[in-house]
Every structure is written in structure tokens, then in C-alpha cells.
Amino acid sequence: MLKVLHTAALLAALVGLSACGGGGGSGPGNFNPPSSGGSSSSGPQWQAGVYAPESELKNFCESPRSGIDEFTGRSFPDKAGSANYEKLWLRSWSNDTYLWYDELDDIDPAGYGVLEYFALLKTSVRTPSGAFKDNFHFHQxxxxxxxxxQSGVESGYGIEWKFSAVSPPRKLQIAFIEPGSxxxxxxxKRGAEVLEVDGVDFVDGGDVDAINNGLFPSEAGxxxxxxxxxxAGERLDVTMASADVQITPVQNAQVIETEQGRVGYVQFNSHIALAQDQLIDAFELFVNENATDLVVDLRYNGGGLLVLASQLGYMVAGDANTNGRTFEQMQFNDKYPSRDPVTGEQLTPLEFVDKRIDYDRFVETSQNLPTLALNRVFVLTTGGTCSASEAFINGLRGIDIEVILIGDQTCGKPYGFYPTDNCGTTYFTIQFTGVNDKGFGEYSDGFIPTPTPQFPADVQGCMVEDDLTLPLGNPQEGQLMAALDYMGSGSCPEISGVQGLSQKVEPAGKGLQIKRPDPRYRATILENKLYQQFGRYPGEPQ
Incomplete structure (x- = not known):
């Protein structure tokens, strides 16, 4: 019998973004909400501790849109209102659905613009590291x-960039390249470093607009x-035309012979539906070749479908470890202990999915997934390891699978939101968190590989540099070599150039900074594309 999957459980499009450096804001590389213009005092008024129902305030706009929304084919819902309506809607909406509504000060909106007021509607509590607990509160x-x-794949060259320094002297290298791009x-090839863009010195040049236009083309062609x-130190002059690049989410699946036995390795770049069959092929290879250990390379995987992460978790751990166990459970604020306040659905845990999914129809099929039934897995990570990738780590830890991280601190995205439009602005405010079978989900600083874990988000493992001198999947490449070494020694390798520093982008120095898309924001765009594909736009009528 086919099992229909709940949209909320199926998608990591709802998995939001939280603290991992940087700030909050309105777009890639700039998460600080800009100031709005003055506000009108007309309409409903603020009264301390009194919150009008958000439905009575929504869509009453200072500057209402008119006509037909090209994306929905319906008339805009806007009605004539005022800035006070918009601010008080934000206040009531936050008081109702914000995960930490009880940590918000009830601030009189008078004197604030709409977007300035929204910036205040977040908790000021900090994580144990000193970062803000809510470090991803933004609008667009x-x-x-x-x-x-809704526009499908983005135009580009098929390059995953590694940003080491965004201000002079800048440093930007190729992390990997999509086949056929x-x-x-x-x-x-991987590791090549940018020297010039359209005749502008990339390292020290001042024309950042020209550099950004070249690195991030707005359309194909x-x-x-x-x-x-x-x-190798060779100069390479290249002219490239941007294109809509089809990604290959699973690459370099192979079995490596070691002294400890056969080790499966797979590079997994994105939790999209296309990856399902490619992951199945990879694990069938591992099973057929009798792999007894596994390395999953998630260093560039920013997230995607949460249910695909649960399938991957099953393919690692097998029936005995996962049967009846929770992969991830959504939790909202204490006003909604058992119901999703946005969709109205009852909250049910996402279990480890052991079947192939028909993603066109949202149903599980009768086809069993292959599994290695392991009790241990090695995961390669960087600051670009986000969202569903972190849920994969957390889900396995929740059922006592030993996860060993080799690489860098992950980005930190345990929280989520439903992007909600009001009066032409889409607001992102944290509304839920995801927890594993043990009820743990607080990794807003990211998972941190460490030989001696002390805190809940510390994970056994080693800080190891992303070695760009060798291809991904090469057993001598730094992170993979460290994982293979650990399998034999049980400890982090002491090899020059392998045990390295955390891969954070250098702080801004003097001079103009180029754009650097925040990996959390990039994950949001990907995940919400998937939501568009599989369900209605959040906040819109059925």
C-alpha cells in the first residue's frame, strides 16, 4: 500500500537558518534589515500587553498593491491601511508564532518604520558561545x-566557490565543478584560484561591481x-558564458581498499529529489562490495529535502537501529504543543524512511532501500554543511549511531520558519525547531568536530582543512585521508597540512569587500524552491 507523506515532514524547505556567524538581514551577504520610512499614526493603536488577532491586521497596507499577482494568478489581498496596521500585524504574528515569543519585549511601534520594528521582534538571548540565539531574522x-x-535553477558556471578572504587581499578558489558545466x-579544476575578473585585479582591485557581476551572473548567456x-601554478585564461546548470547531487561513489577493510565513499552535494536514485545506486555498490565503513562527504551540502536525509540515515543505519525511532520531530512554541500553527496539521514525527519515495506523488513505494546497517559513519563537513545535512547528523546521533566529523564546524540551522508575505514584504521569523529521537536539537552554533567533546553540540572528530590541492574522492585528499587514518588509529592525525584551522572566512580588512552568498541564505532559497515544487506558497490561501 502506498503511504502518503505529510508536506511538513517531507520538506526541509521549512527548515530555517540560525546562528553560525554573520548577522540577520534581507539578502545574501547582508542580513541587517534596512531602515524604513516614517510611519502613519492612523489605524489601530498599540496597547501594552494587548494583542489583536493577527487576522484582523493582516493585508492592511500603507501602500497596497493592486492588480494580479503574476506568480499566483490571483488578485493581491492588500487593502488600504497604514504603517501601524503593518507593525501591529508583525507584533501579533510574532506573539502568536515566534518560537521564543515570551522573550520578546512588547515595544511601542511609534517612531519606528515597519522594517525597523520587525528587526526588534526577535530574542536577544545568546548561545553558550556568545552568539545571538536568533541570528537569522530577515525579510525580503x-x-x-x-x-x-520559482524560477528553477540559477544561472552560473557550475562552480562551488570557497571564499577565504572577501576583502583585499582577496582569496577565492574552486571547491568543485559540476560535470558538463x-x-x-x-x-x-578544483583548487584553481581567481586572479582577474573581466580585466579587474581580483586580489586587490577596487571595482567590486565588475567582480561581483562576473562571479554572480544574473541570467544565462x-x-x-x-x-x-x-x-600547479599555471596561469589559465578562460572565457565562460553563464548557463542554467543541472547539478549532479551525488558524485564519486566508490569503495576504497584499506588495511581496516573496504570503505565506501560518496560525495553528496544537495538533498534534492534527483539525488534519491543516485544515492540508491551508491549504496547498492557499497553493499555489493561489502563495505564495512562509510565516509559521507557533506562539506558542500547546504540542505534540501528533510525526508531524503531520513532515507540516507536509514541507508546508513538499517532496520534494527531505526525501526520505530524518530528521525526528526518539529516543535513549535508552547502555545502549539501538538499542532502546526500555520498548516493546522497535527504534529507527527518523521521516522527513518526505509522505502523509495515517488516524489511526484508524495508517496512511499514498496521498494526497499539498500542499507549497510552500520553503527558508525564518518561525515566530512565545512561551514557550508547546513540544514538537512545537519539533521542527518543529529538524527543518527539520536539513535546512538556513532557519528565522527572530519572537517569544520557546520553552519548551524536547527530552527525553521514559514516565509510569510504581508503588503509586499516576505518575513522570515523562527517558528519551530527540529529535535531528534532524544529530544536534542540545539546546535545553533553548528556541530563542532572535536577529539574531546564537552558540550552537547560537540561531535567526536577532528578539525581538518578542506584540502583543495587534490580531487574529491582521492584517498590522499586531506579530509578523506584523515577519516581513513582515524579508522585505523582512533584518533586525529598529526600530519602537517591535514590538522588545520577552522575554515571561517577571514574578517573584513581594509578595502572593498566582494559579495559572499551566506550558505544559510543559499540553503533557504534552495529549500523554498523545493517547497514551491511540492506545496503551496506558505501564507497564501488554498
Whole structure:
């Protein structure tokens, strides 16, 4: 019998973004909400401790939109209102659905613009590291947000960049390249470093607009000139035209012979539906080749479908470890202990899914997934390991699978939100968290690989640099070599160039900074594209 999956359980499109450095804000690389204009005093008024129902305030706009929404084909819901309506709606909405509503000060909105007021509607409590607990509270123009989330794949060259320094002297290298992409056709390889963009000195040049336009083309068919330095020290002049690149989420699946036995390795870059069959093929290879250990390379995986992460968890751990256990449970604030306040659905745990899923119909099929039934897995990580990738780590830890992290601190995204439009602005405010079978989900600083774990989000493992001098999947590449070494020694390797520092982008120095898309924001765009694919836009009528 086919089992229908709940939308909320199926998607990590709702998995939000939290503290892992940087600030909050309105777009990639800039999460500080800008100031709004003055506000009108007309309409409903603030009264301390009294909250009007949000439904009575929503869509009453200071500048209502008119006509037909091109994305929905329906009339805009806006009605003539005022800035006070918009601010008091934000206040009531936050008081109702914000995960930490009881940590908000009830601030009189008078004297604040709408977006300035929204910036105040978040907790000021900090994590044990000193970072703000809510470090991802932002807004975006609704038309821009919908354009990005509904437009399919983004244009580019098929390059995953590694940003080491965004201000002079800047440093930017290629982390990996999508097969068949413009960068692949141009002969570029992992580790190549950018020297020039459209004739502008990348390292110290001042024309950051030209650099950003070249690195981040706005649409397909834009041609730009680059100069790279390869790992071997050769200068490479390349002209590339941007294209809509089809990603290959699963790459380099192989079995490596070691003194300890056969080890499966798979590079997994994105939790999208396309990855399901590729992961099945990889695990069938591992099973057929009798792999007894496994390395899952998630260092560039920013998230996606949460249910796919649960499938991957099952393929690692098997029936005995996962039967009847929770992969992830959504939790809202204490006003909604058993019901999703946005969808109205009863909260049910997402278990470890052991069947292939028909993603076109949202149903499990009768086809069993392959599994290695392991009690231990090695995971390669960087600051770009986000969201569903972190849920995979957390879900396995919740059923006592030994997870050993090799690499860097993950980005930290245990919280979630439903992007909600009001009067032409889409607001993102944290509304839920995801916890594992043990009820743990507080990793807002990210999971931290450490030889001597002391805190709940510390994970046994080693801080190891992302070695760009060798291809991914090469057993001599730094992180993979460290994982293989650990299997034999049970400890972090003491090898020059392998045990390295945390891979954080260097703080801004003097000079102009280029753009650096925040990995958490990039994950949000991907995940909300998936929500668009599988369900209605949150906050809109059925």
C-alpha cells in the first residue's frame, strides 16, 4: 500500500537558518534589515500587553498593491491601511508564532518604520558561545523572493566557490565543478584560484561591481573573462558564458581498499529529489562490495529535502537501529504543543524512511532501500554543511549511531520558519525547531568536530582543512585521508597540512569587500524552491 507523506515532514524547505556567524538581514551577504520610512499614526493603536488577532491586521497596507499577482494568478489581498496596521500585524504574528515569543519585549511601534520594528521582534538571548540565539531574522521583497524561488535553477558556471578572504587581499578558489558545466568544459579544476575578473585585479582591485557581476551572473548567456592560477601554478585564461546548470547531487561513489577493510565513499552535494536514485545506486555498490565503513562527504551540502536525509540515515543505519525511532520531530512554541500553527496539521514525527519515495506523488513505494546497517559513519563537513545535512547528523546521533566529523564546524540551522508575505514584504521569523529521537536539537552554533567533546553540540572528530590541492574522492585528499587514518588509529592525525584551522572566512580588512552568498541564505532559497515544487506558497490561501 502506498503511504502518503505529510508536506511538513517531507520538506526541509521549512527548515530555517540560525546562528553560525554573520548577522540577520534581507539578502545574501547582508542580513541587517534596512531602515524604513516614517510611519502613519492612523489605524489601530498599540496597547501594552494587548494583542489583536493577527487576522484582523493582516493585508492592511500603507501602500497596497493592486492588480494580479503574476506568480499566483490571483488578485493581491492588500487593502488600504497604514504603517501601524503593518507593525501591529508583525507584533501579533510574532506573539502568536515566534518560537521564543515570551522573550520578546512588547515595544511601542511609534517612531519606528515597519522594517525597523520587525528587526526588534526577535530574542536577544545568546548561545553558550556568545552568539545571538536568533541570528537569522530577515525579510525580503516578496516579488524578488518569489522570482528567486520559482524560477528553477540559477544561472552560473557550475562552480562551488570557497571564499577565504572577501576583502583585499582577496582569496577565492574552486571547491568543485559540476560535470558538463561551463567551468567543466573550460577545463577548470578544483583548487584553481581567481586572479582577474573581466580585466579587474581580483586580489586587490577596487571595482567590486565588475567582480561581483562576473562571479554572480544574473541570467544565462552572460559572458565573462577570468584569469585563474591552477594548483600547479599555471596561469589559465578562460572565457565562460553563464548557463542554467543541472547539478549532479551525488558524485564519486566508490569503495576504497584499506588495511581496516573496504570503505565506501560518496560525495553528496544537495538533498534534492534527483539525488534519491543516485544515492540508491551508491549504496547498492557499497553493499555489493561489502563495505564495512562509510565516509559521507557533506562539506558542500547546504540542505534540501528533510525526508531524503531520513532515507540516507536509514541507508546508513538499517532496520534494527531505526525501526520505530524518530528521525526528526518539529516543535513549535508552547502555545502549539501538538499542532502546526500555520498548516493546522497535527504534529507527527518523521521516522527513518526505509522505502523509495515517488516524489511526484508524495508517496512511499514498496521498494526497499539498500542499507549497510552500520553503527558508525564518518561525515566530512565545512561551514557550508547546513540544514538537512545537519539533521542527518543529529538524527543518527539520536539513535546512538556513532557519528565522527572530519572537517569544520557546520553552519548551524536547527530552527525553521514559514516565509510569510504581508503588503509586499516576505518575513522570515523562527517558528519551530527540529529535535531528534532524544529530544536534542540545539546546535545553533553548528556541530563542532572535536577529539574531546564537552558540550552537547560537540561531535567526536577532528578539525581538518578542506584540502583543495587534490580531487574529491582521492584517498590522499586531506579530509578523506584523515577519516581513513582515524579508522585505523582512533584518533586525529598529526600530519602537517591535514590538522588545520577552522575554515571561517577571514574578517573584513581594509578595502572593498566582494559579495559572499551566506550558505544559510543559499540553503533557504534552495529549500523554498523545493517547497514551491511540492506545496503551496506558505501564507497564501488554498
Amino acid at each position: 521583497d516578496t516579488a524578488e523572493y518569489k522570482q528567486r524561488t 561551463p567551468a567543466d568544459v573550460a577545463g577548470l 552572460q559572458s565573462h573573462d577570468f584569469v585563474f592560477e591552477t594548483v
